[in-house]
Amino acid sequence: MTISPFGARRRGVRLLRNGVAAGLALGLLASVQYLAASTGRAELPRLLSQTGLYAAGAGTTAIDPQNRPFSPQYPLWSDGAGKSRWVRLPAGATIDVLDVDRWDFPVGTRFWKEFTFGGRKVETRFLRKDGPASWSFASYVWNEEQTDAELAPEGGVMNVAEVAPGRRHTIPSVEDCRACHDSARTEILGFTALQLSTDRDPNAPHAEPLTPGMVTLKTLVEERLITPARPELLDAPPRVAAPDPRTRAVLGYLSTNCGACHNAESSLASLGLLLKARLEPSHAPHHDPVKKLFKPTAKWQIPEAPDGASAFVTPGAPDLSALLVRMRSRRPSTQMPPLGTVLHDREAIDLVTAWIEDLGRR
Amino acid sequence: MTRRRLAIPFLVLTLTLISGMLVRAGAPAAPAAPGAPPSAADSIARGKYLVAFGGCNDCHTPWKLGPKGPEPDMTRALSGHPAGLAMPPAPSVPPGPWGWTGAATMTAFAGPWGVSFTANLTPDKETGLGDWTEEMFIATMKTGRHEGKGRPLLPPMPYFNLASLSDDDIKAVFAYLRSLPPVHNRVPQPIDPPEAQ
Numbered sequence: 001m002t003i004s005p006f007g008a009r010r011r012g013v014r015l016l017r018n019g020v021a022a023g024l025a026l027g028l029l030a031s032v033q034y035l036a037a038s039t040g041r042a043e044l045p046r047l048l049s050q051t052g053l054y055a056a057g058a059g060t061t062a063i064d065p066q067n068r069p070f071s072p073q074y075p076l077w078s079d080g081a082g083k084s085r086w087v088r089l090p091a092g093a094t095i096d097v098l099d100v101d102r103w104d105f106p107v108g109t110r111f112w113k114e115f116t117f118g119g120r121k122v123e124t125r126f127l128r129k130d131g132p133a134s135w136s137f138a139s140y141v142w143n144e145e146q147t148d149a150e151l152a153p154e155g156g157v158m159n160v161a162e163v164a165p166g167r168r169h170t171i172p173s174v175e176d177c178r179a180c181h182d183s184a185r186t187e188i189l190g191f192t193a194l195q196l197s198t199d200r201d202p203n204a205p206h207a208e209p210l211t212p213g214m215v216t217l218k219t220l221v222e223e224r225l226i227t228p229a230r231p232e233l234l235d236a237p238p239r240v241a242a243p244d245p246r247t248r249a250v251l252g253y254l255s256t257n258c259g260a261c262h263n264a265e266s267s268l269a270s271l272g273l274l275l276k277a278r279l280e281p282s283h284a285p286h287h288d289p290v291k292k293l294f295k296p297t298a299k300w301q302i303p304e305a306p307d308g309a310s311a312f313v314t315p316g317a318p319d320l321s322a323l324l325v326r327m328r329s330r331r332p333s334t335q336m337p338p339l340g341t342v343l344h345d346r347e348a349i350d351l352v353t354a355w356i357e358d359l360g361r362r
Numbered sequence: 363m364t365r366r367r368l369a370i371p372f373l374v375l376t377l378t379l380i381s382g383m384l385v386r387a388g389a390p391a392a393p394a395a396p397g398a399p400p401s402a403a404d405s406i407a408r409g410k411y412l413v414a415f416g417g418c419n420d421c422h423t424p425w426k427l428g429p430k431g432p433e434p435d436m437t438r439a440l441s442g443h444p445a446g447l448a449m450p451p452a453p454s455v456p457p458g459p460w461g462w463t464g465a466a467t468m469t470a471f472a473g474p475w476g477v478s479f480t481a482n483l484t485p486d487k488e489t490g491l492g493d494w495t496e497e498m499f500i501a502t503m504k505t506g507r508h509e510g511k512g513r514p515l516l517p518p519m520p521y522f523n524l525a526s527l528s529d530d531d532i533k534a535v536f537a538y539l540r541s542l543p544p545v546h547n548r549v550p551q552p553i554d555p556p557e558a559q
Contacts, residue, residue, distance in 0.1 A: 175505055179507065179510070180511075261511045267498045267511070268498070268509055271493065271509075298493055303551070333476070333551060333553070334551070338512045338513040
């Protein structure tokens with residue numbers, strides 16, 4: 001057999017092409033497998049009505065009674081959205097609350113949060129624990145007829161509903177979800193010992209009244225849904241340690257709206273702004289979370305402020321308190337939180353302003 | 363021998379050759395095996411190589427006009443937009459394909475996103491990356507958000523290119539940046555586009 005040099009060259013090109021194609025195919029397959037494994041979204045139902053939120057055969061008109069409503073005492077500001085929340089634990093399973101700041105939910109736990117603006121359902125967020133350390137994050141976008149909601153793209157959906165003239169609500173990307181939920185000691189920000197405490201803060205901004213059937217710490221203890229039993233959670237219900245009611249409300253609000261990222265366990269801890277309310281061992285008398293805020297900002301400077309005058313909180317000086325200045329802003333470069341809101345939280349701004357002014361009189 | 367039987371060895375050979383090309387010509391090698399961390403010196407050397415190849419100096423080092431034309435001012439390497447260089451309002455760009463403008467220093471850019479200034483990447487505690495952790499740096503490069511959680515990085519920062527690096531390579535870049543002399547240079551905050559102000 002003879003092989004012409006041209007034939008060998010053509011064969012070489014074909015082999016190279018085959019090899020490169022095989023490499024690309026392997027790479028693509030690996031990428032798809034990585035994405036499926038890392039996000040779990042490949043297994044998420046396409047429709048909200050398929051996630052188990054609603055009673056069988058009821059479409060989206062009746063919540064499955066296995067899903068229990070709850071309401072955190074310090075709700076997250078979401079531009080005034082109406083919110084409804086439900087949780088379902090797997091049958092017979094309990095929440096491990098050995099570490100009271102880090103609840104460990106059983107695999108199979110599901111959470112839902114429905115957002116309404118102007119009385120219309122806009123999105124329902126869905127969290128599902130798929131493994132010992134993995135959660136699926138998803139959002140479902142309601143259709144025009146309000147009959148069902150469809151799984152949103154992983155990158156989110158911009159401008160789905162007007163929340164004020166010229167301002168529109170955006171459904172967050174999965175990455176946005178993880179920016180907050182992966183930064184705390186428990187991934188579920190509204191279902192913690194503090195949020196479900198029976199000692200609810202009457203001054204919490206946007207607090208929602210408890211309605212019959214809502215899950216609280218009392219429910220969890222009495223129905224033996226937590227392990228260990230921890231009856232002390234009812235005997236001495238968790239509350240934010242503070243010297244006065246206003247400070248309690250401020251620290252509770254900041255804990256929910258800022259503390260998901262700004263906490264001691266987050267990658268942002270080195271910035272020195274720790275706003276997550278801790279229940280243990282922060283009860284110690286020497287702990288003063290307020291004084292820790294009276295220090296220069298790590299880097300961000302208040303516009304027009306004298307050099308070196310920017311502090312997280314300056315007692316008696318709201319305009320020199322970066323924490324408040326950034327709460328007031330809804331400019332993309334400045335606003336805090338940096339995502340999930342396009343409108344000021346006027347009630348909270350008034351509360352924090354009065355608190356800072358009062359700090360200057362002490 | 364059939365083509366199918368030849369394809370796999372050929373693929374292996376091709377990938378081996380490509381891998382070999384990447385570590386030749388003096389390029390500091392990536393860690394040989396997962397779980398075997400490189401020495402600090404190796405990591406810094408590889409970070410320096412990646413920073414040079416990745417074009418970080420193109421924008422994070424102010425450019426000046428040298429005898430042969432514009433060149434990065436390496437006396438201010440990677441210290442970002444100079445605090446003392448106050449920029450006048452950006453020129454307006456008429457509708458059409460011209461979409462953005464840039465400063466002669468290559469450290470300030472204006473476009474639909476507003477005005478962005480390149481960051482001080484030196485380890486100065488107050489104005490640079492001095493208080494950043496390795497975890498924050500990796501998260502920023504992977505997500506395109508400040509500290510991995512804050513506001514989005516602004517154009518023209520090509521974080522998406524860096525996101526394709528391995529964690530070890532991003533750590534090497536961070537190690538190199540931490541090895542630089544700190545430069546105290548407070549870069550201005552970005553300016554939002556008019557419709558967002």
